[in-house]
Amino acid sequence: MERLQKVIASSGYTSRRKAEELIKEGKVKVNGELVKTLGVKVNLSDDIEIAGVHLTAEKKEYYLLNKPRGVISSAHDDKGRKTVVDLIETTARIYPIGRLDYDTTGLIILTNDGSLAQRLAHPKAKVEKTYIAKLNKILTMEDFYKIKNGLVIEGRKVIPTRLKIRSKDKEKETSLIEIAIVEGRNHIIKKLFAYLGYDVLKLKRESYDFLTLGNLKSGEYRTLSLKEVKKLYR
Ligand code: URA
Numbered sequence: 001m002e003r004l005q006k007v008i009a010s011s012g013y014t015s016r017r018k019a020e021e022l023i024k025e026g027k028v029k030v031n032g033e034l035v036k037t038l039g040v041k042v043n044l045s046d047d048i049e050i051a052g053v054h055l056t057a058e059k060k061e062y063y064l065l066n067k068p069r070g071v072i073s074s075a076h077d078d079k080g081r082k083t084v085v086d087l088i089e090t091t092a093r094i095y096p097i098g099r100l101d102y103d104t105t106g107l108i109i110l111t112n113d114g115s116l117a118q119r120l121a122h123p124k125a126k127v128e129k130t131y132i133a134k135l136n137k138i139l140t141m142e143d144f145y146k147i148k149n150g151l152v153i154e155g156r157k158v159i160p161t162r163l164k165i166r167s168k169d170k171e172k173e174t175s176l177i178e179i180a181i182v183e184g185r186n187h188i189i190k191k192l193f194a195y196l197g198y199d200v201l202k203l204k205r206e207s208y209d210f211l212t213l214g215n216l217k218s219g220e221y222r223t224l225s226l227k228e229v230k231k232l233y234r
Contacts, residue, residue, distance in 0.1 A: 001041040004030065004048070010114050012058035012093040013050060027051045061092045062224035063110045066216040067205075073099040073108060084108060088221055097121065098184055106131075106205030107213050109224070116232060121184065127209050128161055130180040131189050134202040138168050139175045143196045147179070153191050158183060174201065 008019035008028070022028050026036050029049040042048065048055040065084055067073070072083045075095040084096050094110045097117045111117060120127055150159035162180035169175070179189065190200045206213060210231060216222065224232075 001043055003038075004028065004035060004040045004042050005038065007042055008048065008050065008055065010058075011048075011055045012112050013053075013055055022050055058092055058112055060113045061090060061094055061111060062113065062116075062229050063088050063090075063094065063221050064211060064213075064216070064224055065108050065110060065221040066213050066218055067100055067105055067108045068218040069103050069105055072102055084110060087219060099186060100205060101187060101190070101203070104203045104205065105218060106203075107208050107211065108205070109208060109211070110221075113229075116229070120232065123184070126182045127184070128180050128182050128207075129184075129205055129209075130162065130178065130207040132166065132202075132204045132206055133177045133179060133189055133193060133200045135175045135177060135193060136173075136199040136201050137175070137197075138170070138173055139165060139177055139198070143198075146196065147192065151192060151195055153188065153195060154185075156183075156185075158188065158192055178206075180207075 005016050005019040005023060008014065008022070009016035013019070014022070020038055023035060023038060026034060027050055028035050030040065030042055031047050032049075065087060067084055070082070071087065072081050073096045074083055075085050075093075077083050085094055088094060088110060092112045094112045095117070097109045097111060097120050100106065100108055119125055144163065144165065147160060148163050150157045158181060160179050160181050162178065164178040166176040166178050181188065189203060193200050211224075211228065
């Protein structure tokens with residue numbers, strides 16, 4: 001048994017907050033009876049009717065997208081820019097788990113499974129993500145070890161779980177760094193390098209937990225297998 005507003009929200013009909021408003025406005029019926037209070041618990045087998053429409057739980061969908069540059073990581077954009085959701089052919093109300101910057105490319109997961117999204121977004125989930133950052137300078141060994149040993153960024157220490165110099169271009173004076181972290185603060189990789197005076201010219205997420213991009217080209221996506229979804233739930 002779950003709260004009515006939660007069941008409505010996880011069906012994909014609307015957000016939990018809007019569902020609460022609909023209940024209070026007297027627009028929701030359970031098994032034909034009007035429900036106007038918020039405490040009511042229901043089963044998935046109960047017949048939920050909102051303003052005349054009967055709900056059926058939305059089937060859960062899971063996608064792994066290779067996000068291109070110039071696409072925003074949310075379900076809607078006020079400025080009308082293209083979003084990661086626009087790249088996936090589905091009618092389900094999916095949204096991305098976590099965020100990649102507008103100019104960041106690479107692996108992002110999209111789903112309409114709110115409980116998985118919540119679980120993975122929780123700091124306790126400790127999901128490791130691997131990024132490849134192209135820096136505007138050659139990373140010095142001194143700075144390499146500073147990052148490796150952990151830097152305090154905006155009051156919290158970031159210690160990479162993996163740090164490697166993939167390549168250095170001495171002519172162009174750029175370097176490619178592989179860095180894996182478990183934390184999920186927005187813009188954290190750019191902030192980390194900016195702290196030491198480096199600009200991130202390009203940023204790509206190569207892996208998310210055990211998931212990798214495989215052969216997916218920019219803008220391509222695939223569905224996750226049941227086995228992969230189960231593994232993410234662990
Ligand atoms: N860190 C960043 O700076 N940007 C991203 O998109 C992801 C992590």
